[in-house]
Amino acid sequence: xxxxxxxxxxxxxxxxxxxxxxxxxxxxxxxxxxxxxxxxxxxxxxxxxxxxxxxxxxxxxxxxxxxxxxxxxxxxxxxxxxxxxxxxxxxxxxxxxxxxxxxxxxxxxxxxxxxxxxxxxxxxxxxxxxxxxxxxxxxxxxxxxxxxx
Amino acid sequence: xxxxxxxxxxxxxxxxxxxxxxxxxxxxxxxxxxxxxxxxxxxxxxxxxxxxxxxxxxxxxxxxxxxxxxxxxxxxxxxxxxxxxxxxxxxxxxxxxxxxxxxxxxxxxxxxxxxxxxxxxxxxxxxxxxxxxxxxxxxxxxxxxxxxxxxxxxxxxxxxxxxxxxxxxxxxxxxxxxxxxxxxxxxxxxxxxxxxxxxxxxxxxxxxxxxxxxxxxxxxxxxxxxxxxxxxxxxxxxxxxxxxxxxxxxxxxxxxxxxxxxxxxxxxxxxxxxxxxxxxxxxxxxxxxxxxxxxxxxxxxxxxxxxxxxxxxxxxxxxxxxxxxxxxxxxxxxxxxxxxxxxxxxxxxxxxxxxxxxxxxxxxxxxxxxxxxxxxxxxxxxxxxxxxxxxxxxxxxxxxxxxxxxxxxxxxxxxxxxxxxxxxxxxxxxxxxxxxxxxxxxxxxxxxxxxxxxxxxxxxxxxxxxxxxxxxxxxxxxxxxxxxxxxxxxxxxxxxxxxxxxxxxxxxxxxxxxxxxxxxxxxxxxxxxxxxxxxxxx
Numbered sequence: 207x208x209x210x211x212x213x214x215x216x217x218x219x220x221x222x223x224x225x226x227x228x229x230x231x232x233x234x235x236x237x238x239x240x241x242x243x244x245x246x247x248x249x250x251x252x253x254x255x256x257x258x259x260x261x262x263x264x265x266x267x268x269x270x271x272x273x274x275x276x277x278x279x280x281x282x283x284x285x286x287x288x289x290x291x292x293x294x295x296x297x298x299x300x301x302x303x304x305x306x307x308x309x310x311x312x313x314x315x316x317x318x319x320x321x322x323x324x325x326x327x328x329x330x331x332x333x334x335x336x337x338x339x340x341x342x343x344x345x346x347x348x349x350x351x352x353x354x355x
Numbered sequence: 356x357x358x359x360x361x362x363x364x365x366x367x368x369x370x371x372x373x374x375x376x377x378x379x380x381x382x383x384x385x386x387x388x389x390x391x392x393x394x395x396x397x398x399x400x401x402x403x404x405x406x407x408x409x410x411x412x413x414x415x416x417x418x419x420x421x422x423x424x425x426x427x428x429x430x431x432x433x434x435x436x437x438x439x440x441x442x443x444x445x446x447x448x449x450x451x452x453x454x455x456x457x458x459x460x461x462x463x464x465x466x467x468x469x470x471x472x473x474x475x476x477x478x479x480x481x482x483x484x485x486x487x488x489x490x491x492x493x494x495x496x497x498x499x500x501x502x503x504x505x506x507x508x509x510x511x512x513x514x515x516x517x518x519x520x521x522x523x524x525x526x527x528x529x530x531x532x533x534x535x536x537x538x539x540x541x542x543x544x545x546x547x548x549x550x551x552x553x554x555x556x557x558x559x560x561x562x563x564x565x566x567x568x569x570x571x572x573x574x575x576x577x578x579x580x581x582x583x584x585x586x587x588x589x590x591x592x593x594x595x596x597x598x599x600x601x602x603x604x605x606x607x608x609x610x611x612x613x614x615x616x617x618x619x620x621x622x623x624x625x626x627x628x629x630x631x632x633x634x635x636x637x638x639x640x641x642x643x644x645x646x647x648x649x650x651x652x653x654x655x656x657x658x659x660x661x662x663x664x665x666x667x668x669x670x671x672x673x674x675x676x677x678x679x680x681x682x683x684x685x686x687x688x689x690x691x692x693x694x695x696x697x698x699x700x701x702x703x704x705x706x707x708x709x710x711x712x713x714x715x716x717x718x719x720x721x722x723x724x725x726x727x728x729x730x731x732x733x734x735x736x737x738x739x740x741x742x743x744x745x746x747x748x749x750x751x752x753x754x755x756x757x758x759x760x761x762x763x764x765x766x767x768x769x770x771x772x773x774x775x776x777x778x779x780x781x782x783x784x785x786x787x788x789x790x791x792x793x794x795x796x797x798x799x800x801x802x803x804x805x806x807x808x809x810x811x812x813x814x815x816x817x818x819x820x821x822x823x824x825x826x827x828x829x830x831x832x833x834x835x836x837x838x839x840x841x842x843x844x845x846x847x848x849x850x851x852x853x854x855x856x857x858x859x860x861x862x863x864x865x866x867x868x869x870x871x872x873x874x875x876x877x878x879x880x881x882x883x884x885x886x887x888x889x890x891x892x893x
Contacts, residue, residue, distance in 0.1 A: 212585065214582065268584075268585055271582070272582045272583070272584075275582050276530065276533075276581070276582070279534075279576070279579045279580065279581075280534060280537050280576065282572075287579055287580060288580075289580045289582070289587050292582060292585065292587055294585075
């Protein structure tokens, strides 16, 4: 019998927002680090981002989830991390690692299109569970706040 | 020829040779060709324990597997680290028969390695911290920057321990320690003083802003959610900062940090405060006041004065509010605004409140039978469980009829544990006691309090009565008064000082009035004469 699966959902204000180049550099580094770290410990999930925030669903063994979340908490680039859910799950909603831009900004949608394609990010999956849909809506709200600044 | 017999030859008395070796402050070891200890002086025994003889270098210094190699390579100096005794510079020489003679000189600059560490978090402990501070203060060549001490106390740690258990509590402490280490630099020192108290010594600080930046980061970082064994855990941290001054004793620096921490907690926790010289004086004054306050009751320094309130319809005094006075032999008259908060903080308010209740009830018995006595009750007294019993016993002891007692509470009573407060209020009401809401309009002024409990009376804070005519204050007064009217509650206007104010509140649905204009607070023995005078004037 394999280890029980958990799901952790959080979102955080993006402290690096403001400059497009900084966001792009950050997205690249996160994608690279996620690929490298998560696969080894059995984590999958989805990460949404825009100029306002990061929102993430992490799925996998509890130990790996806790260690990853702790790493995120210690990362100065994340501000106001809100933990939305931490629950045992029967099956993974995101069996692969995926990351993509979620937002209204057409400029950024174009800019980050390849990130979504490369990682197999499917925004449609976000409607499947209520907490994921909430997460998507929060992400959109945060983009709106950040773009107005 | 062994090294020891060499020594014996050189020094005529073997006793003297022992005295010399044991008199050395640093460990001296003699090892055979298998790197096993065949001799250790007294200092060595103190550092490495009584079972020294026969141990090999690996057993003594497990963290330094290549010590034996150094020995075999005939290296004359190398370093070793002992888990219990710290780091040493080793000076090695070899005797003619192949025994190695090692002088172990402690490396004092690396305090961390020779102090005890906390088993749970791996951080250094209190005595190690003191050593580190002394080190940090030692005169150095060149400018080493300033030193800041951060005193940390976790907020709500006890709740986590109590609700989720010690295992989770320990996991949390470990994560906190890791987070603290993650924001500190190598030259900084992080210590756990036990429980949920931590100290960080930040060195190489350029200015106060530098220290404040770290403190703000600590407050943010420690306050972020933890996930522990599937539980989401939230705590906070309060931080006190003290900047080290030249020639300051570590003990004073730690005391200053602790004082600043105390201020951070008093300001509402989850924040940092920087030590200021005034804090020590302020705390000392508070302590002295507390000492005096603790004995004031026994020394009978409290007295009650009584301020009349009038029924605006009949223009007659219908009762008195009991107001506490503290006459201190050297301080003089201490204002309740100065000692009541301290009494609440220390819990002394419960005993003082009990005395007020008994005294006021007893005094009211000397008044005519239609007079009410109003007594203020602190929110702290509601928390203490014994309030209903206190009132019952004061009534029984004095013989006062419950309907002549009016209890005044403030909104503060509702801020915590509202269901319990409501239960107490209903129990008091069931005794026949009246309940009024005091100082209405100054706090949260939540209308939901008025809905939660059917108060007999609302007392409108004096700031609205003393506000200028036609202004916002008057509009608020008008609104509260008509609200009271529609809820069937009496309305007392407090702080009426002039005829003009009295005339104004008459027009605003207020039912009662209290203030300097209609009567100042006065001692109990002058109340009865007031009543007589007033009766005579009718």
